[in-house]
Amino acid sequence: MRYGHVCLITAVCCTLNWTPLARGQDVATSLKRFSDFPKINVTDLLGGEILAERGAATNFSGGISAQFCFAVPTPPEETARRLQSWDTSGADGTNVYAHGVVHTPSTPDDFKKLYLDPTLGPTRWLLDKTNGVASGAPELNLSRADAQELGACVKKNPAPRGSSACWAAMLSGRAATFQRNGFNGVLPYDSADAAPYNQIDQLRIMLREQTRVLAELSPVLQGAGLIPGSGGVPRLTPSHYWSLFDANHRAVVNLGATYRLAVDDHYQVLDAEYYVSGSYYAAATLYEIWPIRDAGGTGSLVWRGDYYVAPMLKYLGGLERMAYGAIMIQEVKREIGMFRNYLGARPDRHAAAPDLLP
Amino acid sequence: MKRAVPLGLLCAALTLLSATLAGVSSAAVSQEFDLESGAVAGTSDNRGIGTARELSTDMRYVISPQITNDLLLRVGAEWERFSFAAPRTGALPDALQHVNAIIGFDYQLADQWLMRTELQPGVYGDLRLTGWREVDAPLIIGAAYLRSDDLQWFFGLRIDARSQFPVLPALGARWQVDESWTLNLQLPQPRLEYGISDKHLVYLGAGVKAGTFTVDEHFGNDHGNPRLNGATVDYAELRLGPGWSWKVFPTTTLEAEAGYVPWRTWDFFDQGVLLHSRPAPYLQLGCHVRF
Structure with a gap:
């Protein structure tokens, strides 16, 4: 009997002692289950390592994807919140010229920081292409209605300040439509020599091929309305933004919306670019953020998946596609580095072995 | 120029095929087809061998299935032919050509490093197939360091045991200066490129064509120098000139260039016979299909 008690007490104590590790194993097991990372060493991640893996080739060849895993020193709730509010235009080494919040309902005033500076090569290029819309030869991602509105406006206001205001008006209209109707209301891109291209449908097709990721992140994707079904998740209210950047x-x-959802002890975030004027057609960045104990404080273990729809990639194969993916990984790693700087100090490179919080 | 019509027809047929296949292929298998045909004019300069008129054709097909996320297999074939005619032919071969298989792989070594290895076993001579002497297997090894989306460095090595220079190293770079200008210094075709639009590009560049061939056992007898029977010849030419590239379809690019060939040599290095051609103008057409 006494022996039985000892065994029982030992078993209970062991269970209590090992609960954090068991949860930690849950996080690692869960990450391994849906991600492309067969091996995850949290200590290395806390030391500053960023895991990256190019997305495997799928039947959907008109896009490219990559996955990342890294650690940051802030708790999940704060990490998720600051991901939503991050203004990348102020970061060192950024390629973002301007970034702004879009209020609900959207007005052109939300875009007053948007200025296409003719003294900079990339913005001068966009000004030239904007003038091309007025002359009836659009090379940008526009619906027929966008092209008519932008073209008519630019004809009256060809100067850089005027063209920038025309973009502000057009973007504001698109943002207002998205705020009313969500992803299903996004206007597809029209072109003179091809059928309309529905970038949201293509993004959905691309995400559907990521079956494991879709199963894991379906709460936030369904809550945002990007994929059908509710799964018991209420409709999420996004933060809206626009940005002007160099690609x-x-x-x-671009125009985007970010969604945040708490799921048990962790967070899921979706950042969806539903309108992009060029270079690619649409993008979704997914995050899952778990708590970890980092040198006495609570940090976050972040999984990130980037999904870009760019039809020209359909014609990019072999080594060129591999190179494209490798460069994309470099760019995102640089962005993750900037995000860490934004959050504060980098994780201590010599951090003690982590405990994963229950 | 006689080859321009077949070149156009072949390119059109392949474009149609690629457009058909593009719908059914996926990112897991890619294919590439390259066809180039050119002519170097003769002149009235009769010093040495004078200027050798030349017709050249290079046709290459490679299929590249993805084995793992970081490894692509490369399997294909190539045929390249140079035919020459000169006022005084001397030891000048009528034709040099090779038919070879391509077996290799592309591999991502690290985040910023990619490599390509190609073994090109085949027959390198005049294709009279007089024996195993014409069989060769050059090996090409290349690596790319992706510094950023604007700057990439390239390192290459060509290993051919039959050549006078069995190991040839190469260094190159690609630097996109701005939206329009790109300095694309990749051998064998380094270029300064200017993008007019998404479909049109003009360039000023160089082109190096080279190879090691074995002439047949009676070549020397037929050319008045028996020492050259079954000899090995290193052929090399340099082309300089402007060109124009037109992306007709997302899968298909046509190229046309014209300029000057300032330097051409046939080096029977193991017999101490070296021929030079006088400089001459050239014209080249190309078709490149990727799907």
Whole structure:
């Protein structure tokens, strides 16, 4: 009997002692289950390592994806919140010229920081292409209605300040439509010599091929309305934004929405670019953020997946596609580095072995 | 120029094929087809061998299935032919050509490093197939360091045991200066490129064509120098000139260039016979299909 008690007490104590580790194993097991990382060493991640893996080739060849895993020193709730509010335009080494919050309902005033500076090569390129819309030869991602509105406006206001205001008006209209109708209301891109291209449908097709990721992140994706179904998740209210940035020496404007959802002890975040003026058609960045104990404080273990829809990639194969993916990974790693700087100090490179919080 | 019509027809047929296949292929298998045909004019300069008129054709097909996320297999074939005619032919071969298989792989070594290895076993001579002497297997090893999306460095090595220079190293770089200008210094075709639009590009560049061939056992007898029977010849030429590239379809690019060939040599190095051609103008057309 006494022996039985000892065994029982030992078993209970062991269970209590090992609860944090068991949860830690849960996090690691969960990450391994849905991510492309077969081996995850949290100590290395706390030491500053960023795991990265190019997405495997799928039947959907008109896009490219990559996954990342890294640690930051802030708790999950704060990490998720600051991901949503991060203004990248102020970061060192950024390629973002301007970034702004879009209020609900959107007005052109939300875009007053948008200025296409003719003295900079990339923005001068966008100004040239904007003038091309007025002359009826659009090379940008626009619906027929966008092209008519932007073209008519630029004809009256061809100067850089005027063209910038035309973009502000057009973007504001698109943002307002998105705020009313969500992803299903996003206007597809039209072109003179091809059928309309629905970038949201293509993004959905791309995400559907990521079956493990989709299963894991379906709460936030369903809550945002990007994939069908509710799964018991209420409709999420996004934060809306726009930005003007340099993509391969060409200025691009985009509209996006970020969604945040608490799931048990961790967070899921979706950052969806539903309108992009050029270079690619749409993008979704997914995050899952778990708590970890970092040198006495609570930090976050972040999984990130980037999914870009760019039809020209359909014609990019072999080594070129591999190189494209490798460069994309470099760019995202640089962005993760900037995000860490934004959050504060980098994780201590010599941090003690981590405990994963229950 | 006689080859321009077949070149156009072949390119059109392949474009149609690629457009058909593009719908069914996925990112897991890629294919590439390159066809180039050119002519170097003769002149009235009769010093040495004078200027050798030349017709050249290079046709290459490679299929590249993805084995793992970091490894692509490369399997294909190539045929390249140079035919020459000169006022005084001397030891000048009528034709040099090779038919070879391509077996290799592309591999991502690290985040910023990619490598390509190609073994090109085949017959390198005049294709009269007089024996195993014409069989060769050059090995090409290349690596790319992706510094950023604007700057990449390239390192290469060509290993050919038959050549006078069995190991040839190469260094190159690609630097996108801005939206329009790119300095693309990749051998064998270094270029300064200017993008007019997404579909049109003009360039000023160089082109190096080279190879090691074995002539047949009676070549020397037929050319008045028996020492050259079954000899090995290193052929090399340098082309300089402007060109124009047109992306007709997302899968297909046509190229045309014209300029000057300032330097051409046929070096029977193991017999101490070296021929030079006088400089001459050239014209080249190309078709490149990726799907």
